Amino acid sequence: MRDGSRVPPADLSAVEDGRLAVRDLTIAARDSGGILVSGVAFSVVPGETVALVGESGSGKSLTILAMLGLLPGGVVQTAGDVRLGGSDITGFAGDSIRLRGRVIAAIFQDPQASLDPRWTVGRYLRDQLFRHRRLRGAAADREAAALLDGVGLPQPERLMKSYPHELSGGMAQRVMIAGALAARPRFLLADEPTTALDVTTQAQILDLLADLQKREGLGVLLVTHDLGVVAEIAHRVVVLYGGRIMETGDAARVLGHPRHPYTAALLAAMPDITDDMPPVAIPGHPGERPASGCPFHPRCGLATSACETAPPSLREIGPEQGVACYHPLPSAAMTQGLIRYAVG
Amino acid sequence: MDTLPLQHDGRPGPHLGRRLAALARFCLLKLARTLATLWIVVTFTFVILRLTGDPALSLLPDNAPPDIAAAFRSRWGLDRPVWTQYALYFRNMLDGNLGYSLANGRDAVAVVLERVPATLRLTVSAFALTLAVGLPVGVFAALRHGRMADRALMMLATVKYSLPNFVIGIGLIYAFAIWLRLLPSSGSATAAHLILPVVTLGLSGAAVIARFTRSAALETLGQPYVRAAMAAGETRTQAIVRHVLPNAAVPILTVIGFTIGGLVGGSIIVEQVFAWPGIGRLLVDAVAVRDLAVAQVIVILLAVAMVTANLAIDLAYGLVNPRFWNNDDDIR
Incomplete structure (x- = not known):
């Protein structure tokens, strides 16, 4: 030894x-x-x-x-x-x-x-x-x-x-x-x-x-x-989907105001007894991995043709916060409404 | 000290008294089973040998007068009813008398015992070869799972496993004795005579052990504790030696028990093929001429050997499995 x-x-x-x-x-x-x-x-x-x-x-x-x-x-x-x-x-x-x-x-x-x-x-x-x-x-x-x-x-x-x-x-x-x-x-x-x-x-x-x-x-x-x-x-969180980072940043900030439709959908899918809204399941199945583009696009309500061609790279959108999305959610105020739109 | 010699140190367990009682119960049960096995085996061979041939016909010359044959039968008690012979046999057994060879009148036990060393030399060497080849090949194949070496070795093992010993033996004689002229084909004069029969006998066990070692090692390799041990700082080799092999040992031991049985049966064939002067050949000869006492002694000896081997395996389980002796309540 x-x-x-x-x-x-x-x-x-x-x-x-x-x-x-x-x-x-x-x-x-x-x-x-x-x-x-x-x-x-x-x-x-x-x-x-x-x-x-x-x-x-x-x-x-x-x-x-x-x-x-x-x-x-x-x-x-x-x-x-x-x-x-x-x-x-x-x-x-x-x-x-x-x-x-x-x-x-x-x-x-x-x-x-x-x-x-x-x-x-x-x-x-x-x-x-x-x-x-x-x-x-x-x-x-x-x-x-x-x-x-x-x-x-x-x-x-x-x-x-x-x-x-x-x-x-x-x-x-x-x-x-x-x-x-x-x-x-x-x-x-x-x-x-x-x-x-x-x-x-x-x-x-x-x-x-x-x-x-x-x-x-x-x-x-x-x-x-x-x-x-x-x-x-x-303290910090890295959100993965399909082998890619979707969103990363300060945990409180990301969970409080997710900027990636996937993070938002993940949060909406969580049951919460303090909230009147029932949990919303993410449509589709995480196993479906598209041949190209953003791995989440088949399940994403915001997906456009751009999402199908090439995966978006991780962009810095705030202090220590990054998101890999062509259509990041707007911050704070409008988020909740958009989640429901995003997950259809 | 409150541990059995078999116990790993520091293990929690019941009190010494309870553990000894469990051990005593275990031994008594084994003894009872051994006696039952021997009784069944002796009865079976006793009846079969007497029902399937007449020693007077097979041992005496073809032209022996009927009164000589009758005298022979009466001399050995063969003219009495089978059940009387059977009762007498067991009564004599209690006196330590297992009968005399019908062929030469010598004590049957002595006739058999003088052949035992040759058979032991063959089977013990073959057993060593079985382990020395089977275990490493199995582990190696498991580590190369799915690759060329693994597939090739397992195909070889399957081929070896499917071929009967006598085919392998004759093949080896042809290759090494007749064609290459490297090794003697039969007899037991020198150490070189040992090689072909030992290889024949040992490799068939090795093929079985290799296959089972491979699957046991593969299953253990996939266990979370192997990965956890490596994450904790062990190298792959350390993890294999310290976690994979000991945990794979239980299923492998079971198969080793089976191969001992295979060795005993296989040695009878192999001794025949290589004219090896052991008890296997003696058994074949004794059965052929209905040399009743000798065949009986050999069958008893083989049965005792098998039971002893199984007992050794049972005890080895206790060594590799900490739960074997430990029936303590959960501390949960």
């Missing part, structure tokens, strides 16, 4: 306050060559939560897997890079593999299945602590107990002896988070961390993530299809 206690040269010092940036990320199917993610770019700095939002098939999970260098077989990254504080860590190739799990940690959708069924919680945590911090023995046990305490799990001694099948989904996700934090990462990539959990547990895990993000100064990249989750904990 490599000596992991040695800090990788140059990388870490540059990383300390560096941002995690994805540029022009393009992912394609190996056999058909079909483009799954196209030109996606965004960045996360330590201390902020960025939400990557979209329906299934929007490419949000592929984006995270590409950042981790863990794309499934049959899918390849064809362009773009991932940078951490200026260093190229695309796919964690070469020496940068040592930063995976250490500077950039990740948690996933199905926490129970993400833990090896043969490993106790204690073995998992001790393994993480040894790999990333060379802690072992009593020191590792103490730190593991502290980590479990930090994610709100009582009775660490008992828990350390438990197997994943003995944990509830919420406990398993807390254990995953504790394991991810064992390395003291700067960034946490969370791929739908609450989707598999029941609603009350979801809220608890989100609170925990928000809490840790503040306490540890983590940069969190949160993949979700749930705009409620975004509203709750994200």
Whole structure:
């Protein structure tokens, strides 16, 4: 085994306050060559939560897997890079593999299945602590107990002896988070961390993530299809559709006054008990990917012939807000009326 | 200490007493099943051998006078009703007497035991070859899933799996003994004599193990915890060694159990093809001349070997599966 206690040269010092940036990320199917993610770019700095939002098939999970260098077989990254504080860590190739799990940690959708069924919680945590911090023995046990305490799990001694099948989904996700934090990462990539959990547990895990993000100064990249989750904990949001960024910007601003018809439609499709209007489903199906033009145009009430020929590029339309649309919605006042028009 | 030797350290589990009771129950059940299996096997061969031929006819010369044949039958008790012979057989068995070879009058157990080392040499080597080829090929194919190497290996394995051992054996004799003149075709004089029979016997098990290892490894490779382990900092190789292989071990163990059965059956054929002086050939000879006691002893021995192999597999399950011994309540 490599000596992991040695800090990788140059990388870490540059990383300390560096941002995690994805540029022009393009992912394609190996056999058909079909483009799954196209030109996606965004960045996360330590201390902020960025939400990557979209329906299934929007490419949000592929984006995270590409950042981790863990794309499934049959899918390849064809362009773009991932940078951490200026260093190229695309796919964690070469020496940068040592930063995976250490500077950039990740948690996933199905926490129970993400833990090896043969490993106790204690073995998992001790393994993480040894790999990333060379802690072992009593020191590792103490730190593991502290980590479990930090994610709100009582009775660490008992828990350390438990197997994943003995944990509830919420406990398993807390254990995953504790394991991810064992390395003291700067960034946490969370791929739908609450989707598999029941609603009350979801809220608890989100609170925990928000809490840790503040306490540890983590940069969190949160993949979700749930705009409620975004509203709750994200500082900034990146809305994906059909493998392209539709809209990006400050979370409150984007959710409050969406400028992209897709974002607006997504919001209108959300049930809201404080609103008299019933949720409006987006017509069509996210699976229908047009051969050309804006990926959303077949489902968009505002689409014109321009939308069918070439995809619009992401344009800056305000402070830290961008939209990829030929017909962006006007701001604030007229938005609500136009949503209904847009979604027909 | 409150752990069984099989227990991984630090695992929560019931009290030692309860665990030992569970183990004792497990062993008693196994013992009862073993005895039942042996009884069925012995009864079956006893009846079949006596119903399908007369040792007096197959062992004595064709022109032996009828009174000699009658004396032979009476000498060995073959003139009594089958059920009397059957009862006597079991009574003698309690005294540790499993009978004498009708062919040469020697103790049947001694006749069989002197052939055991040759068979063990063949089957143990073949088993080692089965594992040494089957496991790596299966894992390799899983890692190359869908590519040329995977398809080629799996096609080979299917071909090997579909061909009976004697066809492979004769093919190997033709290629290496007759055509290339590299290896001896039969007998057991030197280590070189071991190669062809071991390859014949070992490869058919290897083909089965490779196929199952591949599918078990493929399924485990797709598990979220493998991806999570790599996201947490493990390299692909580490994740395979630490997570994929141990978790794939349970289904693979089951198949290894089956291949042991295949080895026992296969060795009978292979010993015949390569004139290997083991118990497989002895069994074929004994059945041919209705050398009753010898055939019975061999059948009992094979049954015991199979049961022991299955027991070993059961215990190995306990080693690879932490839930096997752990019936504690959820702490949820």
